[in-house]
Ligand SMILES: *[C@@H]1O[C@H](CO)[C@@H](O)[C@H](O)[C@H]1NC(C)=O
Ligand SMILES: *[C@@H]1O[C@H](CO)[C@@H](O)[C@H](O)[C@H]1NC(C)=O
């Protein structure tokens with residue numbers, strides 16, 4: 001939670017000058033997707049009166065294990081195509097057949113197969129009513145396929161060798177087309193193994209030992225295919241499927257020339273969001289802009305959006321005006337082409353721009369997912385994802401993120417169950433101003449809440465989220481959340497004289513007792529404050545912990561400089577080292593840590609990360625606020641502050 005602390009506040013003007021950083025990442029590099037157009041050919045026929053097909057009841061088409069009703073309808077479909085469109089049954093391959101549970105209509109889908117090679121754009125579909133009468137049908141089979149039988153002589157060694165050579169030509173052509181390349185040396189190293197059960201079905205080859213620049217998995221599959229030109233002529237092609245970060249290509253490449261004849265990307269890769277980008281903390285700091293493909297290709301290899309709305313592998317973001325516990329079917333914005341661009345008028349009440357708020361929350365939570373992933377809150381460490389691509393960690397736990405949640409105002413919260421169960425973030429509207437303001441638009445609040453998820457999953461292991469519940473450990477949970485939120489806002493040009501507030505946009509004067517500051521008069525918090533009866537609440541305890549970490553951050557920055565963008569994960573820079581040792585320390589520390597335990601874990605993390613290069617910088621930060629070498633207390637014992645350093649510092 002970001003709960004308010006009521007106290008006198010020093011009003012400070014902040015010199016926030018967000019540096020212009022590029023927020024685009026990954027993305028399409030001008031690669032055109034296409035399939036040969038068969039324009040001018042009639043494709044779809046709708047019958048106003050259902051057509052009864054005279055069926056012999058037997059068919060030579062391949063029919064798998066279907067129930068008898070479906071089997072007879074598949075037979076009707078093939079006979080319909082044979083009778084009405086003069087298509088040879090032996091060239092039909094059933095790809096799918098099912099009866100729709102709600103409409104009762106049976107759909108049969110077929111592909112043309114010639115000499116064992118599927119024709120990529122030789123397709124048909126037949127729709128039938130419950131009585132097996134055809135109500136509509138589409139087809140684009142190549143005509144008169146008898147003449148076009150491929151002259152492949154399967155099996156002979158010579159045929160196999162020339163097959164491999166054409167496949168290499170095709171791989172080279174495809175690599176060029178997708179703006180990478182594969183050298184002759186790399187082609188020579190490929191392992192090409194025949195397979196009769198490819199992932200996509202059928203027989204062909206599994207290619208391995210591919211350069212990672214060409215295939216992120218190091219493998220691809222290839223099978224014989226054909227493609228039809230607008231005039232109906234057929235070309236022998238290889239159907240090659242390969243994955244790259246943010247792409248999953250399905251291409252048909254000319255087996256003779258290596259020319260790409262058709263290509264599709266199974267990743268809906270254009271995702272764009274009109275949002276306050278990650279370097280604009282609040283609407284007071286700058287304008288919204290359209291950010292294209294912001295997903296980090298390592299952290300979110302399949303992008304952020306599953307399709308058309310604010311749902312993806314990391315987050316399900318929606319409105320929740322009633323504040324209830326339902327979320328799956330709550331309102332979400334619709335963006336059929338994954339372009340999320342909705343109106344936002346800050347002079348109106350937040351409910352008027354709920355779609356923009358949900359979009360912003362989806363963007364900000366995904367940003368936190370990707371950033372945390374890069375710093376080690378990944379699948380093995382128990383992060384929040386519906387699918388875990390590495391096979392490590394539990395899946396099925398993308399974040400439920402509720403924008404403008406009606407269960408409260410002037411706050412926000414984050415619930416973290418163990419790995420494998422979905423955490424829930426509730427963002428509230430703030431009522432301090434007129435019109436009201438929306439916490440969804442303030443990224444330090446979202447970062448604070450998400451960081452509760454990080455600290456809870458990392459401390460004591462992902463399946464134990466009962467380690468930072470209350471008291472001293474719970475207070476540090478609040479402190480880490482503030483600290484990560486602050487770290488995200490530190491930019492080149494800032495110095496240790498920067499004082500920072502939390503919740504400045506939604507609450508004006510900030511929501512903590514003191515600004516975070518390296519000045520002991522602006523922020524007087526030290527370790528002994530924890531003995532104060534007024535400091536027995538987690539947010540107050542958190543302020544002491546975050547203030548100590550703020551000192552550590554600036555010592556690290558003074559020694560190492562500031563990375564412009566934390567996403568570059570440049571561990572030669574102070575802000576990146578700070579974020580890294582915070583997360584590494586969480587993994588090292590025991591369940592229910594004391595301040596001293598957490599400090600020691602951070603010192604150990606630093607030692608492991610840089611060999612102790614920054615050890616004294618870290619110690620000096622803690623010691624300045626009373627958590628020096630001889631500090632003691634915690635776990636019920638009185639806190640005794642100490643400002644000394646270990647020998648050697
Ligand atoms: C997405 O759709 C919207 C409206 O439907 C349109 O304005 C926008 O240009 C489309 N964007 C892309 C990238 O196709
Ligand atoms: C960090 O710890 C690992 C595991 O013990 C070790 O392999 C590595 O060398 C350590 N790094 C440093 C800089 O001490």
Ligand SMILES: CC(=O)N[C@H]1CO[C@H](CO)[C@@H](O)[C@@H]1O
Nearest residue numbers: 387388389391392393394395
């Ligand atoms: C522990 C767990 O749930 N692991 C799953 C990770 O994801 C893979 C597939 O993506 C599953 O097979 C594992 O069961």
Ligand SMILES: [Zn+2]
Nearest residue numbers: 001002478481
């Ligand atoms: Zn909190």
